[in-house]
Amino acid sequence: MxxxxxxxxxxxxxxxxxxxxxxxxxxxxxxxxxxxxxxxxxxxxxxxxxxxxxxxxxxxxxxxxxxxxxxxxxxxxxxxxxxxxxxxxxxxxxxxxxxxxxxxxxxxxxxxxxxxxxxxxxxxxxxxxxxxxxxxxxxxxxxxxxxxxxxxxxxxxxxxxxxxxxxxxxxxxxxxxxxxxxxxxxxxxxxxxxxKSSRRNILLRYILPPMALIILAAAAIVIYMIKRRGRDSTLLSFSESNLGLKHGRISYYEILRATDNLDISNLVGKGSIGSVYKGTFSNEMIYAIKVFDLDVQGAFKSFDTECQIMRSLRHRNLVKVITSCSNLDFKALVLEYMPNGNLEKWLYSPNFSLNIGQRLGVIIDVSSAIEYLHQGYSSSIVHCDLKPSNILLDENMVARVGDFGIAKLLTHDQRMAQTKTLGTIGYMAPEYGSGGLLSTFIDVYSYGILLMETFTKKRPTDEIFFGELTMKKWVSESFPNSIMQIVDTELLNADANIEECLVSIMELAIECTTDLPDERPNIKDVHVRLKKINMKVAN
CATH class of the missing domain: 3.80.10.10 (Ribonuclease Inhibitor)
Structure with a gap:
């Protein structure tokens, strides 16, 4: 054993x-x-x-x-x-x-x-x-x-x-x-x-001012040298044991070598604030390299947020950050490489498909990860951007939630907070999109939209949704008698048990997307209900 x-x-x-x-x-x-x-x-x-x-x-x-x-x-x-x-x-x-x-x-x-x-x-x-x-x-x-x-x-x-x-x-x-x-x-x-404080005040008041010009001159020289050699200078968040390399520091040039100078052939994904490359290091280990586009507003903050939050998280359904490379004009995260890409690819790309059991497995993995973020950590973490492109699949098709660039940490005495940073259109809860109000229930709303999308194979921004017709309204109006008319045709078969399970999934999705946050179920209850549905499918 x-x-x-x-x-x-x-x-x-x-x-x-x-x-x-x-x-x-x-x-x-x-x-x-x-x-x-x-x-x-x-x-x-x-x-x-x-x-x-x-x-x-x-x-x-x-x-x-x-x-x-x-x-x-x-x-x-x-x-x-x-x-x-x-x-x-x-x-x-x-x-x-x-x-x-x-x-x-x-x-x-x-x-x-x-x-x-x-x-x-x-x-x-x-x-x-x-x-x-x-x-x-x-x-x-x-x-x-x-x-x-x-x-x-x-x-x-x-x-x-x-x-x-x-x-x-x-x-x-x-x-x-x-x-x-x-x-x-x-x-x-x-x-x-x-x-000690008094001595420090004396030092600051009487000794340092005469040295100000010297300090400023030295600082100018240091800044000039850093800009010239910035790409060699790295600031790491994790130890060498996590990366599995023989040395603990990952330089800008090592990342270039691992990705063939960030060649497009190694590009595995592109987001709003950066790109993800496949990198093969000198020890033959393969990792994903998330390179931040520092010309995009919010990229610096997104990098800092991911470093702060991800370095403390440990869960099998979260993408693990191995280390980071950071200097004045380059910032990147080294992540676990997910060979099966993301959920979006499996839903919409040709030659890829998931049966109902595989889709249930993915969304149950996601609910497990979100439950850990909301209840299993010392403070509640709100992901803020749940969507198929942020759900990665490893070699065993186990789902891992990634991209914590806009995630927020709620302190022990906070039940709700406010932010100006918004998530992706179509997945945002009403209170989040209109007023920037944050709580763990905005993840539950996004999760409900994710449930609908995973089993209907329709994006919330699909062209069929215009005017007052939204994905949420479309599913609600089809519930319960017409659910089999809107689910992905790949899931249709003569098994009455499958129909019952799909109706239960959509019922849960509708509950998750109610307008009032307090009326939504918590993610732990969602996780338990989905596991029960999965048992019916397996039987």
């Missing part, structure tokens, strides 16, 4: 202790079930496990000190359980761990300073627990730490300001009773920092 994947089922009871007796077991995915036992002590003795995902269960008890024996562990997700006790100091011995998610539990005690020894750590979420004490200054030394969240705890003392903490914002430290530190964290200034 190498890989166990039983997530999102209704499994309950105790986790079997025999899990730790499987010598070849490398991956365990059991998240979103109803397991209510403690974690078997035998599990921590496994030296082959790389990924353990037990989030969103009812697990109890504490973590064993034996966790430090899991030398191969790369990702550990225990969020959304009822685990108690302190975080073991031995956790700091996990030198290969890149992802540690312990949020939404009942952990207490302090954050072990030994976590500063986890040199590969990129993601650490301890939010929504009962952790007290201070944040260890040893965490400043973590070279790859891109995400750190300790909000909703009982922490006190100074927030570290060195290393990657210089890039963190106040939202990651909310609702702690006694934190202090830099003003950008929206906390009180630490009392011990007053003399």
């Amino acid at each position: 190498f890989h166990i994947d039983l997530d999102e089922n209704g499994l309950s009871g105790k986790l079997p202790s025999c899990l730790g007796n499987l010598p070849s077991l490398t991956y365990i995915y059991l998240f979103e079930n109803f397991f209510n036992s403690s974690i078997p002590s035998t599990l921590w003795s496994s030296n082959r496990l790389q990924i353990v995902s037990l989030s969103r269960n009812l697990l109890e008890g504490s973590l064993s000190d034996a966790i430090g024996n899991m030398n191969s562990l790369r990702e550990l997700n225990l969020s959304g359980n009822q685990l108690t006790g302190s975080i073991p100091r031995s956790t700091g011995e996990l030198q290969s761990l890149t992802y540690l998610c312990l949020d939404n539990n009942k952990f207490n005690g302090s954050i072990p300073s030994s976590l500063g020894n986890m040199r590969a750590l990129q993601y650490l979420d301890l939010s929504h627990n009962n952790i007290s004490g201070s944040i260890p200054m040893s965490l400043e030394t973590l070279t790859y730490l891109d995400y750190f969240n300790v909000s909703f705890n009982e922490l006190t003392g100074q927030i570290p300001d060195g290393g990657h903490f210089a890039n963190f914002t106040s939202k990651f430290f909310l609702h702690n009773k006694g934190l202090c530190g830099a003003s950008r964290f929206n906390v009180e200034v630490c009392k011990g920092n007053t003399p």
Whole structure:
């Protein structure tokens, strides 16, 4: 047994202790079930496990000190359980761990300073627990730490300001009773920092002004040199282990070599703010290269948004960002390559077709991804641009949602927000298109349109829709008796069961596209209903 994947089922009871007796077991995915036992002590003795995902269960008890024996562990997700006790100091011995998610539990005690020894750590979420004490200054030394969240705890003392903490914002430290530190964290200034602050003010007021001309001259020279050598200079968001290359930095010239100088023969897609190329690197690994057109308004912001959001997400139905290449006049993302293209190609290109089971599989994968964005992350993420061209298909026809260029992050206290950035015509919810109002329900609306399009093979901007006739109205007026007259003819057959399933799918699509956001179902309910429909089709 190498890989166990039983997530999102209704499994309950105790986790079997025999899990730790499987010598070849490398991956365990059991998240979103109803397991209510403690974690078997035998599990921590496994030296082959790389990924353990037990989030969103009812697990109890504490973590064993034996966790430090899991030398191969790369990702550990225990969020959304009822685990108690302190975080073991031995956790700091996990030198290969890149992802540690312990949020939404009942952990207490302090954050072990030994976590500063986890040199590969990129993601650490301890939010929504009962952790007290201070944040260890040893965490400043973590070279790859891109995400750190300790909000909703009982922490006190100074927030570290060195290393990657210089890039963190106040939202990651909310609702702690006694934190202090830099003003950008929206906390009180630490009392011990007053003399230091005074010295800094003296330095800024009396010493730096005489040096202003020298600094300006030096800056001009530096800017000139950066412009000349900008294409060699890269800023990476991820470590070399994610890319699988022998070196950690991807330069502009390596991207050119991988894509034959961005040759049109390697172009696999083109969007409003850039193009996607197929790139073959020196180690024969193939990746997708998303190159942003920096002459287009919003391209810089879109690049920054994708980097900020995607680097922290982990889900099998999301396109994974491997690394990035960024300088003054070139920005690109290196992504997983999806050999089967996007859903739009499979719906509309000649010589491509999907049966009803394949289409259901794709949209269920999409609903799983959106459910994770809305409910499985520390804050709700709104994709804002769900459509077939943003749904990619891997070698096994598993759907992956991509393109987070206009996605928005809702904070814990936000149910709705407002934006001036709009999505694609035909897929936008009424409140989003008219007033820029954002909530997770705008994704549900777009998903409803996607359901209609996937099973009718009609775009919401098709020429048959003009005047007051929209796709939503067209489907609603055909429901339920005339549904078989509007669905894609490729799905028609004499099976009465298929007709019943298609009617159920369109009924769900109509519910998703109601005008009032509060009357739309949440994506979790949508996901469950589609899985039930899929079971009928399979039978």
